[in-house]
Amino acid sequence: MSKIKIEDVNLYYGEFQALKNINMNIKENEITAFIGPSGCGKSTLLKSLNRMNDLIEGVKINGRMLLDDVDIYKDIDASVLRKRVGMVFQKPNPFPMSIYENVAYGPKTHGIKQRSKLDDIVEQSLRAAAMWDEVKDRLKKSALGLSGGQQQRLCIARAFSVNPEVILLDEPTSALDPISTMKIEDLLVDIKKNYTIVIVTHNMQQATRISDKTGFFLHGEVVEFDDTEKLFSMPENKKTEDYITGRFG
Amino acid sequence: MSKIKIEDVNLYYGEFQALKNINMNIKENEITAFIGPSGCGKSTLLKSLNRMNDLIEGVKINGRMLLDDVDIYKDIDASVLRKRVGMVFQKPNPFPMSIYENVAYGPKTHGIKQRSKLDDIVEQSLRAAAMWDEVKDRLKKSALGLSGGQQQRLCIARAFSVNPEVILLDEPTSALDPISTMKIEDLLVDIKKNYTIVIVTHNMQQATRISDKTGFFLHGEVVEFDDTEKLFSMPENKKTEDYITGRFG
């Protein structure tokens, strides 16, 4: 089932066209990976899925993006959209507060005040991010004291906390060591049964390891979008082949 | 012939041991590549070859490093050493001055004042970096106006300007687009007949493409150091194999 439909999307930063005529269907309970060389528009597309681009001046979008067949740029409030479509960024960005407060921030924002309920949510989210045991004794400590990998998992827990349907991840492991990377990859594969996951990665091995579908971007266009296995073993497009065989990048 | 000999080198940042018992011979007129996951000590070793680590507080080194059989930590002045062992950094770092001034800075520092001589050196260095034709008409323009790839080649030209024997490069192309990367790779292969080149790279394809020898680093140790071809086709060590086949990193 298509969770997200992208139809004829063009996106401009001022004069510069960063996305060119994108069409894509993203399925529920799958991991979709975006790959491509730097500057090709992966992050741009990802961000426009929960309207984080709204904040940048001079951004113009046309075409349609549908979440469960509802136009996210017309028929839904940005704040509600972002609750349903969570995001994890390239650099772990926990807030400079305690671990507990980091996870509780989202639910509090959406009006949950009851302490017991918050406690529950924090525990569940941290469990889902497979880090409850690591941090349960230091919930009141600053999140900035965690290691990079832990911080990133905390950010994932934070994303879970508002109970989203879709989770977007923009190179979530590029700043991490191999072991943390592995943990996060396992986690993603583990949770995909409950979520729709879109991940941007510069690491093709990573895409192969975890994703079901892969999209290859170049200069703002989707060159190829197919099952991961197929795309990496038998790319249809010459450019895709060049890229995945390491001819550039 | 061994240009640089590294013998039993251990390096500590305060308590933390970043290099463990390194032994290595680096040959003249070859390109030696260092690969390995982030944080494994590649940059640290590279920097200690021209004593850029001197500036960091709390660094302790033991063991010996010899340049043409002279101990670089004992028998040579850092300023003289750095003239002989040039360095190019990950991010292009031209000085905020004109292109001409950038290249002339090194020779001026070392006491060359004559305008005609400087002109000569600037032209030769820029030619050696294969960018004379691109910039000869805008020598007086700010170097910050160049593209990333040009800036990086300018930094290489700047390194040439003091007539070094060894050139160290720390991920020189990681911030560049494919075309600029290619240009720089070609350049390095081109000039290796006159220099000893050591390059750190996170890109294994790059190492394969240009280097003669490759060293694989892990947790501050040299796991394997061999001919590039051999290392990538028939690694002796399981860890090397894991790494080059993309099991982590």
Place this chain on the structure above:
Amino acid sequence: MQSTKANYSEKLMQAVFYLSALISIIAVIAICLFLLLRGIPAIGEIGIMEFILNEKWKPTDYPPSYGILSMIVGSTYVTAGAIAIGVPIGLMCAVFLAKFCPDTVYKIAKPAVNLLAGIPSIVYGFFGMEVIVPFLRENFGGNGFSILSSSIILGIMILPTIISISESSIRSVPLSYEEGSLGLGATKEETVFKIVLPAAKSGVFTSIILGIGRAVGETMAVVMVAGNAVMPLDKIKLLKPIRTLTTNIVTEMSYASGLHEESLIATGVVLFVFIIILNTALSLIKTRDAKN
């Protein structure tokens, strides 16, 4: 539902932020307006040329004479002196703090500089009157109350401004520039003076201009060390007393009435114009900086 309420407070607070932002504009306009309303008629009555280009300030004589040229020149000299003393020392000290100072020394030196900024001007005035003036009298002759003594005091007073802004702009020069220079075999000192300082120059200029602003506007310290004599232009000397625009206002305001009072407010207007000119210079630097 919740979101409409949120939207409402978003809108409300946005308006509050906007209004707060407008207050400084209103303040500047009010200051201009009231100063000009009181100052301009006086300038009109005296005649702008007479006011600015006449060196004779004799408000108590009959007929009175209101010329502030001597004080304009005085302010200029005193400020120039302060810059000549404060800028090199301040700059060197900033370099010291940013690049040479060991951590332990920094822990003392940095708060010291901050404290220097917090000491009230009259304290500086006392210090000047009881230490610097006698020192100059004994070593350089004259009576000590002079352009030089004012310049020294102001030079000290602008140190914190120069130091803290220059220091932070030196610190914000990317380390990669330094590495580049050191990598070419330059010494640390060569690197700092040939690469880092030039790269920090817009911050350094900013600090100098703010320092000039502080020096031009300082009153209470100068009034104690300058001697406040209105000197004819040809008698202005480094070791002779001087009157500046600010000290003119503060010494005579309490006495003045009528045209005299208004001419003092007009002196304030001239001071204001000085500051506007400095600010224009500053914003030119900033825009040029932004272009790079």
Place this chain on the structure above:
Amino acid sequence: MDVLRRRKTISLILKLTVWFCGILTVGILIYILLFILLRGVPKINMEFLFGEYNSDTLSAFSSVVTTIEMVIISLFISVPIGVFCAIYLTEYAKRGNKTVKVIRLAVDTLAGIPSIVFGLFGMILFVKLLGFRASVLSGICTLSIMILPLIISSSEEAIKSVPDMYREGSLGLGAGRLRTVFRIVLPTAMPGILSGIILAIGRIVGETAALIFTSGTNVLKNPTLDLMASQRTLAIHMYMLASEGLPHSKEMAFATGSILIIIVFLVNYTTTKLAGRIGRLSDE
């Protein structure tokens, strides 16, 4: 080799110069401090600190209270306005917006205006036109405008230096801008804002020229919080004591100067500690 030796010598000279200037600055400061403190501190006694003012005690008590009153109320007015203005400039205004340019210009201009000019302005507007007379209120109004640019620019710097990723994190969870600003941005920017506030306090405590014409030189026997009363601050107390020409009052001027310096020192110290603690809390 010769070139190398010359370069090394020059480098050494530069290094010595730099050290000399660093030490000189600290030396000057220490000299000034000792100059005032050694003469002033021995004269400080309970009478002077907490007694009733009369021509014998010359007590600074009412001046201390007024100084604190002015600091608190001026900050109470200026800090919200200044911080809000900074929020507008950094978080709401569009880039290249005309208003922003005008606001920046206004802030820069305000920052450059000499305090004596603020004094004249306060005298014309608050004392005379608005009929506040010479009073603490006139002083506070003048000071609030005077410290506004300090608060605005330090807050703006602090808010700007909050990494965008914090904002993205908050917005990504569906929080609105307002919530992001108050819950995430401001707490993170707090140390920087505080350091602006320290500067402002220092400026108020040390101000003379702007207050002589606005809050006046009157001194009350006992402290008052009456805003309409005319009452001097510590700095003016020092100034007036030093003007009277009686040997006794001159020494007490030094004592007042010592109190001033001690206050400024304490304010600097505690606020730095506080900022340090907040800073540490946020990255512990």
Place this chain on the structure above:
Amino acid sequence: KEQPSEQPQPQQPVEQPQQPASNFDADKDITVVARDAASGTRGAFHEIMEIIQKEGDTTVDKLVVGALEFDGTDKVITAVEQDKYGIGYISLGSVSERIKAIEVNSVEPTIDNVKSGAYSVARPFLLVTKGTESDLVKDFLNFTESIEGQKIVNDRNFISAVDSPKEYTGSGLSGTIKVAGSTSVAPLMEKLQEEYNKLNPDVKFEMQANGSSQGINAAIDGSYDIGMSSRELKDEEAAQLNRHVLAIDGIAVIVNNENPTDDLAAEDITAIYTGEKTAWFEIE
């Protein structure tokens, strides 16, 4: 532990300043110290010494170019105290051992000589009011002119100007009296207020020490109840105000303690202040 500054603190009293001034170099230029134009002391002194000269309907203050001008008695004292070649003038009440008050035309500046008129460099301290005075103001003025009030005047080394002062008894009135004006009168006024308060504890004072002219203007425009002046009123001022002479104050001419001169002719003082004589040796 003592003051870091090196100035000697001369202990000898004013009466015997005959120290052999071995290192006094009479060839040196005289440092002429005057008060600021706001000061009543200056107005009176320049008038009496004919530094202000009237020719036809023009008035010119001939003060020598380069004379230091200070806005406070203490600064004048400090300047003369530190500078061996200095000369200045201050209120007789402010004379202390820090400097030496010299004879003018061989008349010592003492209270008796001022009272008798032998020492002619003197001016009145005036209190001025406008229109009909309120009961409270009238009561306070009565106090200043009473035996008790004039005793304070005498204690402070000023000369009583009331011929036959009456006994004063507390009136029990309450309210606030606002006073503004001369910085020279202010210390005396302060003492008077303190004594008056002992008898009438419910009366409050506000006092701005901001210069004679400011006080006179404040009285004229009604913003203050009483103006203090240390100079005579101008005709157009006198026409609008009630004038009360509070005291007579001598103006002492002061020189450095190391200066051998003890006596100056009035013409010499005029010559010094108008710049006709510029070095000490020119003065016999």
